[in-house]
Every structure is written in structure tokens, then in C-alpha cells.
Amino acid sequence: MTLSLSSVAKTYGDGTRALNPTDLEINPGEIISLLGPSGCGKTTLLRLIAGLEVPDNGANIRFGDEDVTRLPVEKRNVGMVFQSYALFPNMSVRDNIGYGLKMQRLPRAEIQSRVDEVIALCRLEPYANRAITALSGGQRQRVALARAFAPRPRLMLLDEPLSALDAALRLELRDELAALLRQFGTTVIFVTHDQDEALAIADRVAVMEGGKIRQIGTPEELYRNPQSAFVAEFVGHAMPLSGEIRQQTLCLEGGELPLPDHAGGGSVYVRAEDLRADPTGPLQAKVETVTFLGTHYRLGLTGLTGQRMFALHHGASSPAIGDNLRLSIAPDALICLPHS
Amino acid sequence: MTLSLSSVAKTYGDGTRALNPTDLEINPGEIISLLGPSGCGKTTLLRLIAGLEVPDNGANIRFGDEDVTRLPVEKRNVGMVFQSYALFPNMSVRDNIGYGLKMQRLPRAEIQSRVDEVIALCRLEPYANRAITALSGGQRQRVALARAFAPRPRLMLLDEPLSALDAALRLELRDELAALLRQFGTTVIFVTHDQDEALAIADRVAVMEGGKIRQIGTPEELYRNPQSAFVAEFVGHAMPLSGEIRQQTLCLEGGELPLPDHAGGGSVYVRAEDLRADPTGPLQAKVETVTFLGTHYRLGLTGLTGQRMFALHHGASSPAIGDNLRLSIAPDALICLPHS
Amino acid sequence: MKETPVTARSFGVLCLLPLLIFSLAFLALPLVRLVLSSSEGADGWSVYIRMLQTPRYLAALLQTLLVSGAVTVAALAVSTTAGLFLTRNRFWGRSALLSILTLPLAFPGVVVGFMIILLGGRQGLVNQITPGHVVIAYSTFGLFLGYLYFSIPRVLLTVMAAAEKIDPALEEAARSLGAPAYRVLWDVLLPALRPAMVAAGAIAFATAMGAFGTAFTLATDIDVLPMVIYTEFTLSANFAMASALSIALGVVTWGVLLIARSLSGGTVAAGG
Amino acid sequence: EDAICYNCPPQWADWASMLEAIETEIGVSLPHDNKNSGQTFAQLVAEKENPVADVAYYGVTTGIKAGKEGLVEAYKPAGFDDIPEGLKDPEGKWFAVHYGTIGFFVNVDALGGAPVPQCFADLKKPEYQGMVGYLDPSSAFVGYAGAVAANLAFGGDLQNFDPAIQFFSELAENSPIVPKQTSFARVVSGEIPILFDYDFNAYRAKYEEDGNFEFVLPCEGSVRVPYVMSLVGNAPHSETGKKVLDFILSDKGQAIWTNAYLQPSRPVELPAEVAEKFLPASDYERAQAVDYAEMEKAQAGFGERYLNEVK
Amino acid sequence: MMRLPKLLSMLVTLLACAFLLVPTLQSVLAGITANYFRGISSGLTLKWVIEVWTLYADSIFLSIWLAITCLAVTLILGVPAAYALARNPGRLSRVLEEFISLPLAIPGLALALALLQLYGSQQGFRAHWSFILVGHVLYTLPFMVRAVQAVLAAIDLKTLEEGAASLGAGPARRFVDIVVPNALPGILAGSLTVVTLSIGEFNLTWMLHTPLLKTLPVGLADSYASMRLEIASAYTLVFFVMIVPLLMAMQWASARAQRILS
Ligand SMILES: Nc1ncnc2c1ncn2[C@@H]1O[C@H](COP(=O)(O)OP(=O)(O)OP(=O)(O)O)[C@@H](O)[C@H]1O
Ligand SMILES: Nc1ncnc2c1ncn2[C@@H]1O[C@H](COP(=O)(O)OP(=O)(O)OP(=O)(O)O)[C@@H](O)[C@H]1O
Ligand SMILES: NCCCCNCCCN
Ligand SMILES: [Mg+2]
């Protein structure tokens, strides 16, 4: 089922314009992530698709051929996974998973067998008859997924499904979530403000800011070809190389850097991992802080541009604080944006 | 002031042995981190040093020459920063920071000037007269630090000072905290269960487990020369290369690996970043998952040992799922432990 | 819910309807009737002026306010002390003490009055163990004790609930900064308990203002307002004045609760 | 059959026996009801449109007032004519059912060694501190009757209550207990050692309860007052109410009062074994009858003065 | 460390306990003593309790009946209303809440007076137990509403309902399947409070009752005024026997509800 939004916008009762008119098309079976900072309208967009909010006039939401714009959530047949999971504490794991099927008034036997199926898929057999309160965070997440998936929804919608977990568990469950969603095979839209999560799970990522979708594309596209300063900074923490561009040369406080041909007159960005210590490099900076992070050191540098810059340093030992460090940047590591 | 603990142990009223007899010496001005999983006794040790818990008989705690074992906290002159910050909600930022000085019955003018000093140091000028409730998490943390530091304590004790913050803020404030603590110049002990935090901030890290200090050393020492499987796995997520050792060769499911001379008859560990794709490598494994993480790909591998292993892959494109990958490990990247 | 404006809203209305009808019929209308009744005496609406000009009524109002105020202060002092002691110390028999202290929560006022007679009456313990005749039950002090009796549990429960929520780290922080015990109490604990104390005090006060059964049983000479209302009602059936006094009592009590609520910021409810 | 009597308290005037007899003799069951005369009157006023009670029992002045207010229905039960003039409304809106004489009902054991008081004046002595009880004269008829008695004792009359007001004010120094309702049990239990009450209550304690009780007719004199009943206007069970009233005034009913140390309102000779339990007739000579209509007229004014002036 | 303050507060606690407990013990003792004026030496007996039963059994049963019906009515009126209020927090809800809480601020006597003046002349109603019931419901309803509302506010009701809605459940289904079961701790705590308060209610009932409809506390007041001390005490003993288990259960239930809240 293809999901098509056109001119979908939302203004809340208090006048907040949470979402500007948005068009979006999502293909059957695609996993789409809505990524963006807090308050950018991710949840609002998701809830509009679910039918939990009513869009401003003029909007049109289609599930395949069906216009669902005015349909309430209970008639849309979508599966929702909430940040808090919203599992029914008064029901067992089984009953939670079977609730949607019960609402469809399926025969008891069919409910049974379909619940068993989903339980097996989500590897929840040992917990099937437990109370919700007797589950760990990760198990709850799986139950929430199973519950949303059991009625075979046309669309699965997940609002920050991992953010209720602690950091260690989040990392672990990220892979599991990605695997399960792929197994389900349904169209999925999930909201996150964590770029790692979006990059790791989604087929395509829609980066949002200020109630707008800024860019949509595959993880690699976004990382390698950000179309705006915002996307560059938000995805992969690119740092602005602020200086003056004279012809094809970028003049920085810490040296001059030839620019590749495709660089326009706009701004130039670089990522910490692309800023290399190189004794013959054209740039130089002073090491202000050194942080050991196991796989590498993170160096805080001054004197390269007006702001503090960071470089990652791999190796057994690191430059010392106060050292003057020569640096180079590979030409294709420069992110050149038309205008900021 | 040197802090010396000898035979410090703690058994709680309900019989829980939270800390086994521990000896520890901390030099003046050192920043020490207590790192370990939940329940390992970090907080207990910190509270014993603070004087908030009474140690079991036989313990001795010295601040320099002074035996403080039986001194209650209010007489020890230590600065505490709590996980919840425990700022007094009925007092302004100023009054919180000045509270310790007031308890020392300093003249009002001196309190004023010393509070101003600390406020400046912690860059809290704009908030000095605010109510605590009007501060963000990061600002609260700075106030808590300033309050603990203002009376010029002999020792600053911090219990998971960053864990009340959300992930993004935590990262940001980590550097700030490290810088401030260094500026203070006092001896600092801080508790964390996050290895990145410990490695990034501390001069020396004491890794704890089950009520014991397992190893104490600089971040690099712990990372490169873990003395036990626990430390290897907890610091830097080393993965066990479980296989059979025949003479100087490690026989794995995915191939054989010569071991360096120093390897004893114990177990061998490797970190994901040291598992290299190498067409000529002696090992092979099958790619099961590929996760794009911006700076690199993370590959989930099977067939190398009995468990799933991970490798990091730097490069513009990644191996595909299902590929058979040849791998090598640099000899000095192997972590060889005497016996597990 | 927004997604189904019509059905969800009408369901919400349906949920409220029974309560609305009941409150209208048995609360709103009777109160209106009470106001009207107050004007149906010989004095008409000037019954309120007469009320204010009759020293006996004013004295009763003052008495009631004084006794209720004193009880509030005493109950706060006793219950806060006991509440802090019980939250901060675990010992054998603690839950028994807690049960005893909350026991009178559901005693009707008459029972409380009877308890005071048993304690301070002619056959009471005090009279038996003190030399000479010390009968306190039938004095203002007896009434005060009665009100205190039913106020202690109410205040205690609220204060303890709040005391249990105080982050122990606050106290430890103060101590680590060098504060002695009394300063910890003054600088940390009491400020943290303040909203609960205001709320609990308001409850105690409102309950004492309306207390009737206790005064009725003790039959003391103290004319507290509820007794005066009762007397007005029964003496020559002066319904208008009884209504007017009831309204005055209700307005004063409700006003105090309202002020307390705005002070404590939280929800303050009388505990009956 | 059920009927409701307002103010038929089992612990007063031996209504317990009377109610039991009514149940067995004429098959009407009346619930116990502890009001006092004032409460009864107020309740009748409140329920005037739609009464709950069928018959009411109260002090004579309350009966007169209820008659005037039109709260009751005229009814002349059998035996009505035997009731002496002045003790019944000519139309039958109220009529006496028995008398009582005001005095001190004393629990001697509870006096803590102090002598049994003999006069109103004695009660002001410090040795009776906290021991004297009287029912609220502004609410209960007994209380008012006690006040009238004290007033007469100190030289007042129904136009001048100054002596009573002064007496109560002085008595206030002695911390009296002032309940609003019948307090027979509190005297029996010793909680109120001395109560202004009727002879019949005191005799019942003296002869039927465990303990040492006395009835004292104060040396300054006292009053005797009738208790009256009425048929409530528009009573829900009017006919049953009439049956009850008939029975109470019948020989059988009056005999029940007699056995409970009450003086019946119809001139019935006291049986000798009952008579000898009373104080000697010479004492009773100090108790006088008053003009009950006048007494009624003065009641509201006195109640008001009492509330305002006695503290 | 904090010797003196601790000692002092312990003393205050113990004194307060003694103050509350001693008279209840006295009353229990008096209720089973043959002659309290003479003391225990007169012997222990159950005759007063039996006498109370013969005199007041009707009152006790009436009180139990009233408590049960009061519970039923407050459940029907209170639970859906608490739900509606919890789902629509706003000025209007606050006003309504404040309004139904008035019986906590206005003395019972005044409320009873108001009811009497409006409905006192409806003979059939005035003399029926439902008239007293109305008073009890007025007084206990806010406790039910608050208890339920507190629990509903603490569980993320809106999201739970959205979860159910996304699975196809309409408003009524959600109320039955999600709201009521999850409000149960609050409903239980509220129910016990309602029953306990109803059994002990005096201020309103004293004005509203008729001689045929005396509740337990009205009977208590009666017996205090006119019965011997032993009977009054025995009656109080009966009251304790009924109310203390309820109180214990009530505190257990609200502690349980409280745990959900935190
Ligand atoms: N019910 C509401 N009424 C008014 N404003 C709202 C409402 N819900 C959200 N908003 C506002 O709309 C904007 C977008 O909110 P939304 O919840 O969609 O953001 P988000 O991207 O999901 O953020 P987060 O990462 O914090 O969840 C914000 O400014 C928010 O404050
Ligand atoms: N007051 C106490 N009474 C009894 N046992 C306790 C108490 N405090 C802690 N413990 C137990 O002592 C052990 C060590 O606890 P501690 O709080 O020191 O661990 P921790 O390392 O700080 O853990 P976390 O990271 O979860 O804070 C745990 O098993 C804990 O359950
Ligand atoms: N009327 C005075 C209040 C005494 C106790 N009331 C009982 C109700 C319990 N909440
Ligand atoms: Mg959101």
C-alpha cells in the first residue's frame, strides 16, 4: 500500500504551527524514519498519519486508493508503537497482543492461532502469560511491536520506540528492532531524534526541522550529500569551516585549503573524522583538549577557524595538549553547500 | 591531601555485603573514577568516604594525616554532588552556593565575595538569582558543582553526576565537567557506570565488580592491558575469541590464528575495531547484518566463533549481507588473559 | 479525543451527566434554597446585618475560629513531629504506632466526644490519676482536645506522604555542607514539608470549623458556630438565622481552603 | 401498625415500658426517639407541610406553642374530661399525660464525699465545682422548667427572670455541664453527679439502678409541671396516633406511669407501695404549680436572655 | 548524633499515641465491664454488648445498607465522571470538581439544613432511607472522584486509550476494557473510603434522620446521651469492630494506589 500525503499541515488549538504543509509519498514495504530535533513536528506528522490528530483544512491523506483524511484512528487499521509502549497493564502479554484481533471480532480460535504466530515471530513464547509489569524494557518493546503487528495493519507507526530504554539496552535492541521490522514486511514509519538510530534502521530518512521536511533520502545520501547546513550538522555533526573563499581557495585562520571544482560560493563543512593529523598538511591548529575514548582520541583544536573544532585521532598515543598540529582534509571529504 | 583507605568494608543492616575490604590511595589533585555495573558497590564506597555510611569494624579512612573514620559527614569538609543534584528548592542559586559558607559562619561579606567567585568560575552569572526550578538540567549540574566547591572542600565526591541528563546533553556536559573539575584543582572521586565517561574524565579509573575493585589504572592502561575478562569486556567491549589453543595457535571456527609469545594458556579477546577486513587474512566469517553509522559500518558476523562477533568497517561502501569476509587481527591487538 | 470529535465528546458528556444531575438536584438547588431561606425570616435579607450586630453570633464565630486555629497549629506541631519521626526511623512496633495514630480517621464526631469524656471526664483517666478533681472534658480545653483527636490522623497522613517523598539526598547534601541537625530541619525538611503542612492544616481547620458531633456530645458551654446553628434551628425554629449562620460558616471555611490552596499550589481538600 | 412519636425517649419517664405496653396492648409499634421538646417543636415546624410524626410529647409550654402555631390537630381522647382544667387545651390540641416535679437528681457516690446539696444556693459552693448539670434552658423544656424553679426560688416570677439569670451566671463560675438532651445515664454513671431533673427519673435510679441515688426538693421551693401530648396535624397515621393517645390516657396507660414514679394527669390514687417510695408530702408542698400559659409566653424571651447573658 | 531531637520527637509520638489509644481502650473495657463505676472488679460481661444488639441492631443494619447503596451510587456517578474529568483537564473541569467538593468545605449541618428546606416537605422522600442516602452520597462522592481521578492522572491514560483506539476500540469499549480495569486501585481505595465514611457519618445524618431511620452513629449519640456508660461503651465497641477492619483495608488500599501514583 502506498501512503500519500499532500498539503498535510497542523496548527494546534493554541495557535502553534507544528507542521507546515507537507507532501510525502511512501512506497509499500518501505521503512522510513522521521529524524529531527525536539519540537520539529515529527510526532505531529506521525499522529496525523495515524488519525490521532485532525489535519488543517486542505490536507489529503491516502492509504493506497482510500482517502482516510477524516477517518478516526480506530477505523484506519494502523499499528502504533508508542514511546512509553502503552501496553495495557490490566492484561497479560497474550491479551495485549490479541486485543486488536478481538476488536475485529474474529473467532476465538483464529485469534489464538494468530496470536501464537506473532508471539513466535517476536520470540515472546516464554512470556506469553506474564503480566506486563513482569517484563523488562526490551521485552515490553517486543510486546508493543507484536500487539501493533498482530491485526496485520496497513502501516506500522512507531514514535521513538527506543528512547524509553537506557543507553546500553537501546544499542542492543536497535538491531533487533531493525530485524523484526524487516521480517514484518509492512510499511513502517518511525520517529527518532537519534541520527544513529535513523541511519541504522531506515531505508530512507526524512530529516525534519521547524515543522518542515528538509531532506529525504537514504542514510548514505544524507550523510554524504547533505543539501543544507542543518542536515550536515544534524546528521554526522559536520563542522563549518568558516573562512573566506578566494577563487578556489578557502582561507582559514589555520591555513589555506584548495577547494574542489564542484564547490560553489557557499559554505564548506567537514566532519571530525575527516580532519586528519598529517605532518605535511596545509593546515595547522593547537591541541586544547585530549579525550581518550578507547577506539580513538578526540582532540579539541583551536586556531583552525574562529570556533573550537574537533578531530578524531586513531593510534596508540595522542598528541599532547598544547602541541601545534598540522592537518589535512581529503578533497572529497569536504562538504560544499551552495549557500547557508 | 592524600586520601587513604585501608580495609574499608560495608555490610548493610539486612546483611548485604556491599563492599569487601578495600584499600585505596588517592593522591592530591587526582581525578579518580569509580566505574562498574549497577550494584557493584560504587555508591557505597563513595558514601563511606563521604561519611554518609559507617564502615564495618576494622576500617581506616585517613584524609592526609587525619583519621576521619568516625567523623560524621558534616565535620569532614567534603563536597558532594548527587545524581539528583539535591539542590535546595527553597533557596535561590546564590543561596544554595553560599549555604556551606554560611554553615562555616563566615562573615556575610566574605560569603558574598566567595560565592561571586565560584559563580564566575562556573559561568552562572546570568542565573545567580534564579529559583532552582527555573534552571535546565545542565545549569543545575553546574550549580550543584558550585555549591559543593564553594566551601573549598578537601575532596569532591560525585555520584553519577551526568546520569540525570538526557543523552545529547550528557555528551555535551561531559567535557564541561572535565574542564571544571580540572580547574577546581581539588581531589575528585566520581562514580559512573558509563565507560566513556570514566575514560574521558578521569586520571585513573577504578573498575569495580561485586563489591571489589578489580583493577585501577589510567584509561589507556585499562583499555590496553585489562587484567581480567571482566575488565576487558566492561571497558571497550572486548569479545572473547573462544576456541582451542594448540601450542601457539588459536583454533577458531573461522580459521587459525598464531598467538604472540606472551599469550599464556588463558583466554583471548579482541575488540570490534581490531577485527579487520583483509582479503589475505587467516580468518573468515559470514556477514549477517550491516549497519551504517556514518563514520563507519558495523558488521555482524557469524562463523568466526560460536557467538556473533562484530567488526567495524571504515570505507565508502560496505560488504553485502551474506558475503564471506576474510579477516585478520594484528598480533598486538589480541588481549591475552592468563585464565578466565 | 480529537480523532473522533463527535462520538468521543458525546461519550464524555454521557459520563458526566449522572453526576451533573445529582449535584444540581441535591447540591446546587438546596444551597440556593438555603440562601433564600435565610431571607424568609422576619428580618428578610437584613438577617445578615442582624447576624453581624448580635454579639453572641460574632462571639461564637470568633470562638470557632480560635478553637479551630489553635487545633490546626497543635495538630500540625504534633503530627509533623510524629510524622518525621516515623518516616525517618524504622523500628519494631513502628507500624503499630502508625495504626494507632491513624485509627480515629473514621470516628464520627460523637465518638470523639465520647473518647474525650472517657479521657477527661469525671470517670476519666485524668481525673483518676491526678490528685483533686481535674475534669477537663467539658471545658474549652476539652473541646480543643476533641478536635485535636480527630485532626492528628488527618494531618499525619498528609505530612507523612510528603515526608516520604523528600529526597534523602537533600538532607545529606545539607549535612555534607556542614549543617547541624537543627539547621537541616529548618533549612531543608520544613521547607520541603511546607505545601503538605499548608494543605493538611487547611483540612484540619475546615474539619474543626464544621465539627458538630464532638461539641454536641461534650455539651460544653462553648458556643461554637455549628452548635449555635443547631440551637437556632431548634430554639423557636429560627430557620432564617440558622440558614444565614450556615452560609456564613460555609463561606468562611471555603474561603480559608481557597487561600490555603493558592498558598500551597496543590490540591487542598477537606478530609471530612 | 407503625406510628411515630416525636420525643418518646426510653430512658425518660419510663417511656420504655410505655412503648412496650402500647405494642403489646394495642399492637402499635413506636420507635424510640431521643429529641427534646425544642427539637420536637422545630421538627414539627420544619415538616409542617408534610409531617413525619403522628403524636408528639413535650413539656407543657411547648405543647401550648405547638397549638398556637397550628402544628397539631385537636383531639380529645377518652379520659380527656378527667384532666384538671388548665392542664389541657379546651379543644384538645394538647393535654397533660403526667406531671413531674423539678429537683436535684443526685448520684451520692459521685459527690466525692461532699454532702448532698439541699438548696439551689448550695450548688454555688466550690465543693460542687464541675458537678452540677442542667439541660440547656434555651432548648430543652426540662431546662426551662429548672430555670423557672430557680427563678421562683430566688424571688422572681414569670414576668421577672432576673433572679434566674443571676443564679445561672453565678453557677457558671462552678463550671456546670449543660447537655441538650436527657442525661439520665450520665447521672447513673456518675459523670454528672447532680442534675436538675424530675422526681420520676431520680426515683427510677434510686430504686432500680445499682448505686446510691437521691432526689432532693430544694429548700427554696420548686415547681411541678405537666407533660403533654398532641396529635400532630395532618399526621400520616392519624388514626393510629389517636389509638396511642387513647391508650396513654386509659387506666391501664396511666397505671404504667404510676408504676414508673410519675404522677398521672388523670386523678388516679397512687398505690401505697409506690407512694411510700416518694419523698414525704411535706416536701412536695414546696413545689408549686404555675400559670403554664404565662410560662409559655415567657419562654422565648428567657431563652434569648439566657443565651445572651449567661456565660 | 541527633540524640536530643530524636528523643523529643519520640516522646511526642508516644504521647500522641497514648492520647488516641487510651480512651479507646477505656471504652472497650467499659463495654465489657459489669459496672464501670466500680471497676473491673465487678467482673467482665458481654451483657452490654447483647443489650446493644437488641436495642440497636436495626441501626447497625441500616448503616450497613446505607453504606452499600452509597457505594453503588458513588460508583455509578463518580467513576465515569472522574474519567471525563481526567480526560478533559481544563477550567470547566476544575470548576466542576471544586463544586462537587463543596460538601467537604461546607459543614454537614448546613448541607443538611439546605436539603431539609428544599425536600423536607416531600413526605415520601423525607421519611425514606434514600433521603439520608442523598446526604451520604453528597459527602462521600468527592472522595470517590478524587481517588479515581488521581490514579487515572498517574497512568498515562491518554496514550493507553490511543493505543486501544489504534487497535480498533471505540470510546465505550475503551472505557470498559482500559479505563475501568486500570482505575481499579483507585476505585478500590475510593470504595473503602466511601463505605468507611458513610458508616461513620453523623453531622448530616443527625439532621436528616427520622426516628424510624436511625443510623449507627445517631444511635451512638443517643446512647451517649441517655444510656448508661457501659451500654454506650459497648455500642462504641461494636462500632470499632465494624470500622477498624474497614480502616485498615482503606489504608492498605490507598497505600497500594499511592504506589501506582509514584
Ligand atoms: N497538543 C499540542 N498543543 C499545542 N502545541 C503542541 C501540541 N503538541 C505539540 N505541540 C507543539 O508542536 C510542535 C511540534 O511538536 P511535536 O510533538 O510534533 O515535536 P517532535 O518533533 O515530536 O518533538 P520531540 O522530539 O520533542 O517529541 C512543538 O512546538 C510542540 O510544542
Ligand atoms: N541501604 C542499603 N541497604 C541494603 N543494601 C543496600 C543498601 N544500599 C545499597 N545496597 C546494596 O549494596 C550493593 C551495592 O550497592 P551500591 O548502591 O553501592 O551500588 P552501585 O554500584 O552504586 O550501583 P548503581 O550503579 O546501581 O548505583 C547492592 O547490592 C545494593 O542492593
Ligand atoms: N464532625 C467532626 C469530624 C469528626 C470526624 N468525622 C468523621 C469523618 C471522617 N472523615
Ligand atoms: Mg515527539
Ligand SMILES: [Mg+2]
Ligand atoms: Mg550508585
